[in-house]
Amino acid sequence: METGAINDYIDVAQLTLYAFWIFFFLLIFYIRKEDRREGYPLEADVQTGRAPKPSRLLIPDPKTFHLADGSTKQAPSPEPQRQINATRTAVWSGAPYVPNGDPLSAGVGPGSYAQRSNKPDADLHGQPRIAPLRSASSFSVAEEDHDPRGMKVIGGDGKVAGEITDVWIDRMEMMARYFEVKLNGEAGGSVLLPVTFSKVDGRRGKVHVSAIYSDQFGGVPALANPDQVTLLEEDRITAYYGAGTLYATRQRSESLL
Numbered sequence: 001m002e003t004g005a006i007n008d009y010i011d012v013a014q015l016t017l018y019a020f021w022i023f024f025f026l027l028i029f030y031i032r033k034e035d036r037r038e039g040y041p042l043e044a045d046v047q048t049g050r051a052p053k054p055s056r057l058l059i060p061d062p063k064t065f066h067l068a069d070g071s072t073k074q075a076p077s078p079e080p081q082r083q084i085n086a087t088r089t090a091v092w093s094g095a096p097y098v099p100n101g102d103p104l105s106a107g108v109g110p111g112s113y114a115q116r117s118n119k120p121d122a123d124l125h126g127q128p129r130i131a132p133l134r135s136a137s138s139f140s141v142a143e144e145d146h147d148p149r150g151m152k153v154i155g156g157d158g159k160v161a162g163e164i165t166d167v168w169i170d171r172m173e174m175m176a177r178y179f180e181v182k183l184n185g186e187a188g189g190s191v192l193l194p195v196t197f198s199k200v201d202g203r204r205g206k207v208h209v210s211a212i213y214s215d216q217f218g219g220v221p222a223l224a225n226p227d228q229v230t231l232l233e234e235d236r237i238t239a240y241y242g243a244g245t246l247y248a249t250r251q252r253s254e255s256l257l
Contacts, residue, residue: 033060037075069122082115084108103247104212104219104240111243113235120228123171128228130177132166135227139169146202153181153193153207155214156248160184162217164207168192168229178229178237179207183217191220192229197241212244 037060065073085106086097099106107113120128133139141147148164155161161183168178178192199208221236223229229237246253 033058036060037063069119071117082107099243099247102219104216104243105221106243107236107239109243110246111239113232113239116231116235118230118232120230121234127171129172130168130170130229130234132168132180132227134166136169136171139171139174141167146200148179148200148207151200151205151207153179153198153209153217155212155217156210156244157213157215159214161209161214162191164193165190181217184214189218189222190226191217191222192237193220194238194241197238209241211241212248216244216248 036058059076062074062076062078065075067073084097085101086099086108088095088097097108099108099111103109104111121130123129133141141149148167151164153161153164162181163184164179165182166180167176168180169175170177176195178194179198180190181193182188182190193207193209197209197211199210201208220240221233223233
């Protein structure tokens with residue numbers, strides 16, 4: 001027998017190759033199992049209406065994560081997932097869904113949001129990372145920029161929705177994240193407008209928002225605390241404006257032809 005041969009059919013190189021194959025298979029299996037830790041949306045069977053039950057062999061055991069703020073999170077989470085507030089348009093698998101009720105608040109399509117923690121994001125000092133200028137007195141609008149406070153907010157229909165009363169800044173990134181808008185009419189109250197959904201026209205003193213119409217600002221999710229915004233509230237607010245890009249009017253959700 002040649003050097004390294006165990007018998008006439010097997011040698012060390014062959015065993016090494018087999019060991020590599022086994023290791024690689026177990027590695028891929030472990031990675032695919034771990035990427036299911038946060039949960040997969042399961043497609044319900046259109047005949048029975050029941051979602052397929054995942055195999056315990058393919059779902060990892062719960063693991064507890066210790067977060068920076070001292071809290072813990074378990075994944076996979078024992079808490080039930082948020083139900084989809086939409087209805088299938090046909091009985092066949094893969095059929096599109098249409099939102100139930102108010103499409104801007106349904107939380108589906110471009111208005112989808114994640115079930116993030118209902119706590120404010122914190123900076124390195126433990127303070128809320130995002131805060132209004134009235135609370136973050138050490139920050140101000142740069143002199144070379146237009147101060148949006150006092151400007152009118154114009155919706156996608158060209159009508160005035162309200163007036164900007166404050167700017168919410170990111171203490172870590174040193175940039176504006178939201179505008180606080182005082183609404184017109186009987187609705188009153190204030191809502192947050194993500195800067196990324198607005199266009200500031202400093203010369204005319206207006207802020208244009210094409211995502212939603214003026215009468216839809218009243219439906220923007222409100223804050224539990226008027227001086228802070230939680231991670232969950234941020235996602236829901238941004239999702240509302242995102243939904244408007246498709247559902248603000250019926251024409252937006254129709255085909256171009």
